[in-house]
Amino acid sequence: MxxxxxxxxxxxxxxxxxxxxxxxxxxxxxxxxxxxxxxxxxxxxxxxxxxxxxxxxxxxxxxxxxxxxxxxxxxxxxxxxxxxxxxxxxxxxxxxxxxxxxxxxxxxxxxxxxxxxxxxxxxxxxxxxxxxxxxxxxxxxxxxxxxAPPTLRLGDCAADLGAGDICGAPLRVPAGTAEVRCRRCGADYPPHTWLTLATGAWATPEGAAA
Ligand SMILES: [Zn+2]
Ligand SMILES: [Zn+2]
Structure with missing residues (x-):
């Protein structure tokens, strides 16, 4: 089940x-x-x-x-x-x-x-x-x-908060920087992860970020 x-x-x-x-x-x-x-x-x-x-x-x-x-x-x-x-x-x-x-x-x-x-x-x-x-x-x-001012919307935070609860907070790229950090749980997303985020490839529990 x-x-x-x-x-x-x-x-x-x-x-x-x-x-x-x-x-x-x-x-x-x-x-x-x-x-x-x-x-x-x-x-x-x-x-x-x-x-x-x-x-x-x-x-x-x-x-x-x-x-x-x-x-x-x-x-x-x-x-x-x-x-x-x-x-x-x-x-x-x-x-x-x-x-x-x-x-x-x-x-x-x-x-x-x-x-x-x-x-x-x-x-x-x-x-x-x-x-x-x-x-x-x-x-x-x-x-x-x-x-936060309107910025590029990347996708939803894929961090596992424990026991499979995925954070899901919206992530944005702030203007003039390449640093993306979840405002809810603090997970960091370096630029090489952005495409995965934007395409929703992390939207499954199996593919969640560590
Ligand atoms: Zn569940
Ligand atoms: Zn998060």
Whole structure:
């Protein structure tokens, strides 16, 4: 039997390997905070606190559509709530309530999933899809929170964080340098590895960087 998320071989029957389970746990714990932090990134440059206040108040404010989409209905909250609902449905439970502010709903959905992780990892047939989708979601949120200026996008960090949990953070080549380091886990990527990264050849657990 194999992990339904990364396809690694499993010792005992389950849906997720320990690496994918731990990664999912961490991401569910981090997503509510990422959601809150995104509010600071709604306006271009807002997180840097620049611009005179009077000007900021009177000018029509540009809004980052990508951040807005992630924070709105249909974004981060909907992905989490849909998975919580699918999980509860699979267990024969009723639909979870969707009440309160979006912040509260994000927290409730992430917590509802976290509290059922043991069952998800052992029994939930869609666990692999869920783990992959939550990883992509957390990666997107991290990329939106990244204050770095737009630079060449290389691919996703292939570092193994232990027990098969692949980092997956977006990697970029900063302007004017040939040094690429993962901002999440610190893995280094010398130029001769860039082509492999860019073509996604490391996107399998077997080919992950050491
Ligand atoms: Zn796995
Ligand atoms: Zn990394």
């Amino acid at each position: 194999n992990c339904t998320a990364c396809h690694a071989a499993l010792d005992a029957p389950a849906q997720l390997c320990t690496g994918c389970l731990r990664g999912l746990d961490t991401r569910l714990a981090e997503l509510p905070a990422q959601y809150l932090l995104l509010a600071e990134h709604l306006r271009p440059g807002a997180a840097r606190g620049d611009g005179p206040m009077a000007l900021v108040r009177e000018a029509p404010l540009p809004v980052r559509e990508d951040v807005l989409d992630m924070r709105a209905e249909g974004g981060l909250v909907t992905t989490l709530e849909s998975w919580r609902e699918a999980m509860q449905d699979a267990r024969g439970w009723g639909r979870p309530a969707r009440a309160g502010t979006v912040e509260r709903r994000v927290m409730a959905a992430a917590r509802g999933l976290q509290m059922n992780l043991d069952w998800i990892a052992s029994e939930f047939e869609a666990a692999g899809d869920m783990a992959r989708e939550i990883r992509a979601l957390a990666g997107q949120a991290a990329a939106l929170l990244d204050p």
